[in-house]
Amino acid sequence: MRIIRNISFAGLLCMTYGNILAQTVTPSADSLVVSNADLKLIVDSHTGRVSYLFSNGVRLQNTIATVEELNNGKLSSTDFSQHKYTTTPMQDASGRGVTISIIHSDPSRSLKLEQHITVYAQSPHLLLDVQATGDATLESRNISPLTIIPEQQAYLFVPGNAPRILDVPFDNDNWVPVVTRQWPSASGISYEFTSVYDQHSLSGLVTGSVTHDFWKTGFRYGAAKETGRIDSFIVYGGAATADDKSLPPAYGGLDGTHDHVPHGTMLGKTVTSPLIYLAAGTDTRKAFTTYGQVNVQLAGRSEWKGDAPFYWNSFGVEGVLGNTRVMMPPGVIKTSDFIATLDNFNKYAPPVLSVDSYDQSIYTTSLLTSLSRYGQKKRQQMGFYFIPFAVWTWKNSLDNPVGGTQTPLSDVVLRDKNRQPIMYKEGDWACYPIDPSHPATKASIIQQLQKAKAIHATFIKIDFLSAGALESSTRYNRNTRSGMQAYSEGLKMLRSLVDSIMGPDVFITQAISPMFPHQYAHTRFISTDVYSHLRDDQPGFPHWGSTAASLAAGSHMWWMQGTLWPFTNLDVIVMKSFQNNPELTEQEIKVRLYAMMVMGSILGDGSDFRQKIAAERAKKYLNHPAVCAWFSHPVAFTPVSMSDGDTQDQQMTFFRKGDTTLLAMFNFIKDKPFDASWQTADVADKRHYEIRDFMTDAVLGEISNGQSSFTLTVPPKDALLVKLVPRD
Known part of the structure; x- marks a missing residue:
């Protein structure tokens, strides 16, 4: 097997020079290893598999990339006989690093796969995608830059005593909850992003799509019997799921994309997956914040000057x-x-x-x-x-024109796989989706x-x-x-x-x-x-x-x-x-x-x-x-304890540091008080504070200088919002 290593001397200097960039790139006959303080990434030169070992103990072992091409069928990176890699120094808004390109090819195949993985020198997050390239036109509705399946001896592992999988619905419709799933029976699809983390320490993994101009991105997961281990974890562009009212709303019933047709196909001599953010660290809250920032770096955001609106x-x-x-x-x-x-x-x-x-x-x-x-x-x-992008009207009145036009709704409505009009919201008074194009x-x-x-x-x-x-x-x-x-x-x-x-x-x-x-x-x-x-x-x-x-x-x-x-x-x-x-x-x-x-x-x-x-x-x-x-x-505010599971019996705590630090505690349990314990070092300096109610300014307690922790009690079905007022 032929192995190509292309790492420039100048690039190596850029990646390892002094304290500016603590990143190393180590090639060998069997592998390429790229590491920084947070991560070791290993590319197996013989199989093309990629492993990610994070410093917080999170491990993604033997990952592959896949594509389902309409003419060639499903192909994985390990189906190719040659796995060549190159590395290129890079710099963007997140910092400096190196982009690894892994080309999977085979003389007997009409297409090749090329993975791109960007590793930053001083950040725990990576960006990765895969593209399929051929001499003829390719067509795909399912492409995965990161797949973990048992057949590859692959797994994802997150340490901790209370691991959770965050399951996010595609949209905010139908009052579908965001839920956290537990071992051993957790399986499902999270949309656009997910996290696998320890409920107590908040250490874990965060991953999500950062491009949203073609693919709906799914994160299909299946937990193993061993706590903290996931045997199946497939990140893919092409998520298109139908509602299934026989299932609970958050578990396949209404949490998907509401589609009546398979995902549309990307067409061209190159087919590219969504770009995926992948990060692991001791505080997934920081990883999520960075995830949001990377989305903005790539797509921008709408700014607002002045005061926020108040509205009725x-x-x-x-x-x-x-x-x-x-x-x-x-x-x-x-x-x-x-x-x-x-x-x-x-x-x-x-x-x-x-x-x-x-x-x-x-x-x-x-x-x-x-x-x-x-x-x-x-x-x-x-x-x-x-x-x-929708019209409410009486059922089957598709001959009526779309507002502001002479065009009948029947010409504009989106249609299912049988070319029949899709009903977005069913009923005699129905909602029909219309074509944005x-x-x-x-x-x-x-x-x-x-x-x-x-x-x-x-x-x-x-x-x-x-x-x-x-x-x-x-x-x-x-x-x-x-x-x-x-x-x-x-x-x-x-x-x-x-x-x-x-x-x-x-x-x-x-x-x-x-x-x-x-x-x-x-x-x-x-x-x-x-x-x-x-x-x-x-x-x-x-x-x-x-x-x-x-x-x-x-x-x-x-x-x-x-x-x-x-x-x-x-x-x-x-x-x-x-x-x-x-x-x-x-x-x-x-x-x-x-x-x-x-x-x-x-x-x-x-x-x-x-x-x-x-x-x-x-x-x-x-x-x-x-x-x-x-x-x-x-x-x-920043959460300290987030919701867990899908129960209404949630107890959650949040804080916001500032000139006056605010602490918020919520007890949605109907018959038990909530003793919210706080570590002083997490929310305040070593000073003397009065604890005052936000609305009434009444003194509820104090924190003495050097006090390591304190507890505030929230009655059943209640919330407490307090401010920490320095007294010295």
């Missing part, structure tokens, strides 16, 4: 505003009048009157313009809601944005975006070959239209949507709509949309604030009741408010302030000076 949203009052006559236009006027009385709520960005889904026969463009002008006199802005879709978006401009909107909520990412057997633009490609191009088009029609200073929040691409909005819902009741299993309330469920998901997504988006969005709080749900207690409102704070969420409210109790509570909570000051520049 009509959906908390009525599902379709005006449709059931719950709130007619005079009610919106009264809402505007009341908001104007909240001096602290009005102290920062002008509050937004955000009309959500609305009855267009009542809330006409002319009427909305009048409301906008009324609000402007009270230093208020107008918000606007629309659905760019179709000119009628663009024309419809233009019409909506012109309406938003006419009413002087400065805040846009876009919803049901996942419809645009669905795979389809037909498309207007035949060069758009996958759902994610269509969605990515559609979002880019949408943002360009917003900027050109409405101007650059329009705040965009995504509601139901995939997590990526992230760069076209300023924030995104962490979970599906939140109704502010404490738990999903609460009698009298819907079994979804609770504070417990939304924060459980958010506890694994806190890192997105400040990386992917300037802010997160944990939906609106309500002061009395969400639509027709039962009345909330003040304790539930306080817990909900604290959950929004720790997630770095913008402040939104969905209350009917015509109700006396809602108005009185708003004065206490929404107009609280410290609350308003925080939400003017919200920042996510």
Whole structure:
């Protein structure tokens, strides 16, 4: 077997010189070894397998790359007879390092695989992909830059007494939870990113896709009997999964991509996988933050200058505003009048009157313009809601034109493998996904944005975006070959239209949507709509949309604030009741408010302030000076203990260091107090502190100089937010 080693002398000097770059590259007849303080990577020259040994004990042994090509079938890197490698010094926004190229070839095969692995000198993360290249055109809907399967004597191992696998749904629809899976029976698919880590130490592995312009990326896992060991771990572009209502929502039922068609194929003489981030360290929270930063380095993000928006949203009052006559236009006027009385709520960005889904026969463009002008006199802005990539209409009424066009919906709707229209949301009143590449879709978006401009909107909520990412057997633009490609191009088009029609200073929040691409909005819902009741299993309330469920998901997504988006969005709080749900207690409102704070969420409210109790509570909570000051520049707290499993009985802790350190503790257990223990060194310096309640400023205790730990008790179904105030 022929082995080629191509490592320049200058490159070696660059990688090993002094203390600047502590990286070594060691070739031999049998292997290539690249190492730094965090990692040793070994390429087996005989088999082409790659092993990753991290300093925290995480190990990925005998990994391979694979591609399923429509004409050649499934091929793995070990199916080729020759494995040649080269190394090239590199530098990008993450630092200096070396890129390893491993070419797997065979004289008997018409294509070759080429893996690329970038190892940084002073960072524990890597970037890796694989591409298939041939003389003839290749076509694939499944390609994996990292595969672990038992047939290759391969495994992934994470040390620790309580290992977990983080399982993330593809989007934030259907109130599907983010769950952590335990040994020995854990198996499933996480989408776009995952983590395998120890629940107690938070040491472990983080991996995720950092390119989102063609592939939906899946992380298919299967745990071994040995605790901490995974025998099957396949990272692949081409995830397209159907809903299966016979299964629990988070376990294959509704957590996938909702597709009715296999993933679209990449076509060309070169087919490339998604670029994958891979990192391991003693603190997976740092690895997740870096993951977010790498996504931004590659794709950018939307920035927001000035204070974060405060907004009122009509959906908390009525599902379709005006449709059931719950709130007619005079009610919106009264809402505007009341908001104007909240001096602290009005102290920062002008509050937004955000009309959500609305009855267009009542809330006409002319009427909305009048409301906008009324609000402007009270230093208020107008918000606007629309659905760019889907149409709600009566079932089977596909002959009706798409709004703003003469094109029938039947020409624009996405279609299943039998070329039948896909129903994104089923029912007599149904939601149909439309093709982001179709000119009628663009024309419809233009019409909506012109309406938003006419009413002087400065805040846009876009919803049901996942419809645009669905795979389809037909498309207007035949060069758009996958759902994610269509969605990515559609979002880019949408943002360009917003900027050109409405101007650059329009705040965009995504509601139901995939997590990526992230760069076209300023924030995104962490979970599906939140109704502010404490738990999903609460009698009298819907079994979804609770504070417990939304924060459980958010506890694994806190890192997105400040990386992917300037802010997160944990939906609106309500002061009395969400639509027709039962009345909330003040304790539930306080817990909900604290959950929004720790997630770095913008402040939104969905209350009917015509109700006396809602108005009185708003004065206490929404107009609280410290609350308003925080939400003017919200920042996510760092979790100490995140949600575990899929139960509602979660106990979670968070902290935010600053001039005044804040500690947050949540106890969603119904009948037991939560003794939250803190290590002083983790959250404070060696000083004397008073522990004060965030809302009341009451002294709850103190931390003496040199005290190593302290405990705070949270009653059942409650939360505690405190500040550490230095006293010397």
